[in-house]
Amino acid sequence: MTIFKMRYIDLDKLRVPSGWFDRAQTAKLAVAAGADPNDYSSVWRELKDGMYDLSSFKCWYCESNIDRSDNAVDHFRPKNSVSDAAKAHNGYRWLAFDKSNFRLSCTFCNSRRVDVVYGTSGGKADRFPLIDENTRVYVQGSILLEHPLLLDPCEIEDCELIGCKQENGEPCAASTDPLQEKRAQVSIEVYHLDRDATNILRHTAAAGLISDILEAKIRFDVAQIDGTKKPDFMSVAKRIKRRIVSDAPYSGEMKYLLRGQRSAEHPWINQLLEA
Ligand SMILES: [Zn+2]
Structure with a gap:
């Protein structure tokens, strides 16, 4: 991919x-x-x-x-x-x-x-x-x-x-x-x-983002059932946002990666991308 x-x-x-x-x-x-x-x-x-x-x-x-x-x-x-x-x-x-x-x-x-x-x-x-x-x-x-x-x-x-x-x-x-x-x-x-050093940094950033997205998806589903858990979801969503702002490392690629994770069940992804 x-x-x-x-x-x-x-x-x-x-x-x-x-x-x-x-x-x-x-x-x-x-x-x-x-x-x-x-x-x-x-x-x-x-x-x-x-x-x-x-x-x-x-x-x-x-x-x-x-x-x-x-x-x-x-x-x-x-x-x-x-x-x-x-x-x-x-x-x-x-x-x-x-x-x-x-x-x-x-x-x-x-x-x-x-x-x-x-x-x-x-x-x-x-x-x-x-x-x-x-x-x-x-x-x-x-x-x-x-x-x-x-x-x-x-x-x-x-x-x-x-x-x-x-x-x-x-x-x-x-x-x-x-x-x-x-x-x-x-x-x-x-x-x-x-250059190897750049590949490693780029890969580390991509792996961190993917792991945050998976965590956010789980917490989002939980918060849908139990509204008191919403802050748990929000804290991961903020972390993801920091990974795609323009001064974050490799933000162009991170945005592309996040874009690939959009789905109807998780409208927050689109909101993060558009905010
Ligand atoms: Zn360069």
């Missing part, structure tokens, strides 16, 4: 500080004239607080909590180089200060990992594979025809393409369409979604 994993982030809701677009434009012109995008990193760092607000301090790729001190703004289209490009690529420099290109990312999702034993490497860093490499854009221009292989938390359809196994928290493809399955698999590798 799979449960919903990636949480959709609506970038249009990102609030920017006063004068930010002017500062972004100045930086963009300087980079077009040859400057290094990193010399203007303060421009994207200014948006960090607003980005934290959109996800309650969680990584947009894996939903793990992010430390405030992390260098957490990832450029979805890399700004300095692109290791997947068929020809030498200097990065999507013209998008370095475009807020539609920013994603909040934890260190595990955006930093390079190298496995010295097997000689493999992962981690987003400068990775940006495409569905069709022939559509790759190298110089300032439209990216509309360039379709990423990586799943994007800011695309609502992409968020439904990845899930995790209830029995162990391991991430997996949620679609059986071969292309979408491939996109999920590549994303799991590039974003480090198969």
